[in-house]
Amino acid sequence: MLLSVWILLLLIFNNYQIINAANDDDKLIFCMYLTRSAERQADGNFQVEYIDERYCTHLIYAYMGIDDNGVIKSLNPILDFEEKSGRGNIRKFNNKKHYNVNLKTLVAVGGWDPTESSRRYSLIFLDEANQDRFVKSTIDFIVKHNFNGLALHWTYPGLNGGDVNRDKHNLTSLLRKLKEEFSKKNLLLVAICQGLTSQIDDSYNVKDVSQNVDYIYLTSYDLYGEWSKHIGIASGLYLHPNEEDKGLSVDSVVTNWINRGAEPKRIIMGIPLFGRTFTLKYENQTEPGAFHVGPGRKSQHLQYAGIMSYMELCQVLDKEGWTIKWEDTQKNPYAFKDDQWIGFENTRSLEIKSRYVIDRKLAGIAAVFVEDDDFRGFCGEKYARLKLLNGYLRSGRESSFEYILNVSVFKKNLKDQYTQCVYHLSQPLDIS
Template structure:
């Protein structure tokens, strides 16, 4: 009889919205005035209830982990899926099934684009997105507990005035909100990531856009949020790390109110456009850097100082390096004069950019030399002949992840998984950089080496 009663209490406990320990239910019904015999029986019942509590707690924890796919992960790990990486040859080819759902908590599909005439979101690459079912394959990651957003924009699509026209026209905004809602529903996503680079500062040129972009963008976010919240969809935006852009592009308190997270693109601080070598994503200011604002720590503090809620800030990290061609191969330190971007990698073939797995191969197999600054302000750089590249290695990703935890931020974001060593070509394990981020923030197996390419 006692066991049956406990089982009934167990059913009541686990079917409640919040699980109530059975021992708590038993004790709450105790009658202190009963006989000694009854008190002994009651004591045995409490012990049995505590044993059941232990078993039920383990079962519930495992069940919730299976349902969410991310267990008790506190921090966001946002991974961008690029629909052009599958065109790469050989081991560089990347498809939706290459995403590790044990590491990424959120995936953003990069990208859909804005139709300049209709002011509507539209498919960018129908061959990949529709014919090869990439939309469907990414959206289906929800079955594994990963939240999938549609991304709109990107650097190339941010050229011109179409986003500005849309946000500054109430009719166009309203039409966009209605149409993008249908688009997301049609393809099975559960969120939207806005990657307009940037309000007023179109492709970093702040003289090109009107000041009204700032307010128009905020209104768009409010209107999208009003539609998304009842559907329990998530709304996010990728934003600039540059304080000069932040000041004129974003109403930060408004972003903090309406967005679920703000993805800080804290990379590309330096590149071939500088005409001298520099680090792609320094963590702290380096004395040799002429701009004290161009580092991750400063960007984080600036966004928080402008009023962004700290748990909404998601810090971006590059899975790639920025490469340069040295003007003089014997002058190969920081701030060395350059003659433009470095040569494209053997797989990615993009001048000025090397995937982490290409950098690792260059260091391990082609014997590029590596250096680190003694002050720990940034990741390593590597060089050979007239080629030079700066990047983050495993220990640098860990340091940035520890900073996220120390400041109580929302998580980390990577651009992009297909640049990490996702096939373990360098022998440091699959996804060494992403694994460093995920394990530092949310636990789980860590990379088995301290660094892979330095």
């Protein structure tokens, strides 16, 4: 009986590896997790344990910071570590790999925290000794905490107080050093980069970036916001016909990076799981390009003006009588009610964007942010957006142990293999 159990477990593991293996045609799905979502209130609160690792090929833990000497540091030790009665979220995050054997995890450094400004990074990385300390401390951190790599998010070189004359060179130098040391330990390196055409050349030597990273994650979902002169869909695939700035589309972002020397196989295209909201100046002017007076009102769960998660918008659009329109040129929906306006993604736009990723032969997409999907299932299935993206980009496969035990083909193969194995073990041993 004991031998039979061991045979069964061995066969399960073998078939699990086969089902969980990536198809050559599958695209990558990076899922970014903002650690501060663990401090949201009520139904918006999102703990690390809620992440469903089945729907991601890569998970990004965002964010860490750096000190004035270039050494990586936690921005919230109580959340990140277990010491001093902390929550130990980093350990819980990396334990997700126990349930998806192909999952890769990365730690993100930088982002939009006020302490991690572009001006500060510009001053720190001006010193090559600080670059060296960053490389060493980051590798030590990754190895110690069982990550698979780094996602560097300097927002943004040469901009926001940075040095337009030096930052591009210093970023390239830093990436080159990281890549050289990371390759010795088989670690992944991702650069998170902005894509507005008017600013690419101020921030990046595109060809050098592409040659020194594994992937370039493009933030192609912040094309419009409260900073814009007029309302617009923040992740419109193509340019609105009345838009004068020819760089304000996802296609423009991707194309401009490729034209400047980025390899398509390295590009990860960001897709938002949230919508950008505005407050209209005139309620009777609702098309993209209309005037606004600022961001939309704070949403129920995020409590952040100008942004509404999919979990929130799927409820309000259904229950509060919003008017929903399809912008056919941009291939994206938008909605409005009274003086509130939102541009977002739906099933149709996600399918079109997925086809775009496939047709352009990009590496994959980044779902931003995992906690903004309908993780509580208020509007139906939990993680409805991530499930759709997996269906479009990854042959609809899941990779959890629970899934494996419910696949009919797997069960038939397992039964056949088990029967054959037991039969052969029952036969006399031939040692001639």
